[in-house]
Amino acid sequence: MKNSGERGRKAKRGMQVKLSDVAKKVGVSPITISRALRNPEIVSEDLREEILRTVEEMGYIPNLAARALAGRHNGIIGVITPALHQYGFAGLMIGIEDRFRGTEFTVQYSSTLHHAEGEAGLLKSILTQKPAGVIIAGAESYCNLLPLIENAACPIAHITDLSQEPHRLVVGLDHYAAGAEPTRFLLSRGYSRIAFIGRGGDVRSRRRIAGYEAVMREAGLFQEDLIIGGDAPSRIGLGRELFSRLLERVPDVDAVFAQSDELAFGVLIECKARGIRVPEDVGICGFNDLEFSPFIEPSLTTVHLPRQDIGHRVADMLLRAIHDEPPGEDRVDCGFSIVPRGSTR
Structure with missing residues (x-):
C-alpha cells in the first residue's frame, strides 16, 4: 500500500511549483525568497544556498510576467x-x-x-x-x-x-567606409571591372553600396550593370546565382566585392565550375571574415569585422x-x- 506522502507527491505532479511552495519548504516568507532570487547578496550565505537548493529540487521557475508586474x-x-x-x-x-x-x-x-x-x-x-x-x-x-x-x-x-x-x-x-575601402583595395590590385553583389535592402548594405559607387565614380569606372542584388538572405547558392546573372550582363567583369563570405564562396564555386581562374581572371573579396574563409582554396580575401x-x-x-x-x-x-x-x- 502506498503511503500518503507518495500520494501527495503524485498529486502534485504536473502542477506548477509556486513561490509560496518554496517559501514554505525553506521556512521563510515568499517575499524573502523573491528578494533573495533577485538580489542573492541580501541574505546570508547559508540561507542563499538553502534557497537555491530548494529551488532546484522543487523545479521552481520564476514567473516572468509576475516579476514584470512587481517591478520595472x-x-x-x-x-x-x-x-x-x-x-x-x-x-x-x-x-x-x-x-x-x-x-x-x-x-x-x-x-x-x-x-x-x-x-x-x-x-x-x-x-x-x-x-x-x-x-x-x-x-x-x-x-x-x-x-x-x-x-x-x-x-x-x-x-x-x-x-x-x-x-x-x-x-x-562606418559601413560607407566599409564599402569604399575594399573597392579601393581591389583597384590597387589592378582590377577595374569591379562588381558589387549582395542584398541592398537594409541600412548597412545601402551605405556600403554608396561607398562602392563613390569610389568607382571617382575612378571613372562606375557602371550600373556592375551592381547586382537579391532579396534573399546571403547563402552560397545565391552567390552562384548572382554571379551567373552578372556574367550575362557584364561578361568581362574582373573582380567581385561580395557582401558576405557565403556569397563570395558561391562566386568562387561558380568560377571553378566555369573554368574561370581566381585570382588571375576574377578577383573575389568577401565580407565578415568567417571561420572557413582562410581554409578554402584559394583562401578568401575579405573584410574582417570584430x-x-x-x-x-x-x-x-x-x-x-x-x-x-x-x-x-x-x-x-x-x-x-x-x-x-x-x-x-
Whole structure:
C-alpha cells in the first residue's frame, strides 16, 4: 500500500511549483525568497544556498510576467536580429551571451528574417513584455521603429551603421567606409571591372553600396550593370546565382566585392565550375571574415569585422544603461580591416 506522502507527491505532479511552495519548504516568507532570487547578496550565505537548493529540487521557475508586474522589468534582454541562421550573426550572439552569462538577465532572441515590415511589430511585442533592455542587431529600416524607440520604457542599444544613424547607445562601424575601402583595395590590385553583389535592402548594405559607387565614380569606372542584388538572405547558392546573372550582363567583369563570405564562396564555386581562374581572371573579396574563409582554396580575401567584440561592447553599454550608470561612450566604432588572401592578386 502506498503511503500518503507518495500520494501527495503524485498529486502534485504536473502542477506548477509556486513561490509560496518554496517559501514554505525553506521556512521563510515568499517575499524573502523573491528578494533573495533577485538580489542573492541580501541574505546570508547559508540561507542563499538553502534557497537555491530548494529551488532546484522543487523545479521552481520564476514567473516572468509576475516579476514584470512587481517591478520595472521582467529580467529579459530582447535581441532582434535580421536572421539567426547566418554565420555573420553568430559571433555577435557569442559576445552578447558572454556578457550576460552569470547576471540576473536572460537573453531572448527574435528574428525578422530580413522583413522590414515586421520589425516594428516584433519590437512592440517585446516592449509590451517589459524587458530590462533591448538590442537591435541590424535593422532593415529605422523609419517605423523610431516612435517605439523614443517612447520605450527601457534602454535600447543598436548594432548598426555609424555613418548616419543618430541614435544613442550605438555600436558598429562606418559601413560607407566599409564599402569604399575594399573597392579601393581591389583597384590597387589592378582590377577595374569591379562588381558589387549582395542584398541592398537594409541600412548597412545601402551605405556600403554608396561607398562602392563613390569610389568607382571617382575612378571613372562606375557602371550600373556592375551592381547586382537579391532579396534573399546571403547563402552560397545565391552567390552562384548572382554571379551567373552578372556574367550575362557584364561578361568581362574582373573582380567581385561580395557582401558576405557565403556569397563570395558561391562566386568562387561558380568560377571553378566555369573554368574561370581566381585570382588571375576574377578577383573575389568577401565580407565578415568567417571561420572557413582562410581554409578554402584559394583562401578568401575579405573584410574582417570584430563581431564578438561588437557583441561585448553593445552588451556592456546596455548593462550600464539598465543600472543607470554613467554611459561612457554612447557611440562606439569597432572598425574593420581588409584581410588580403589568395582570392585576389
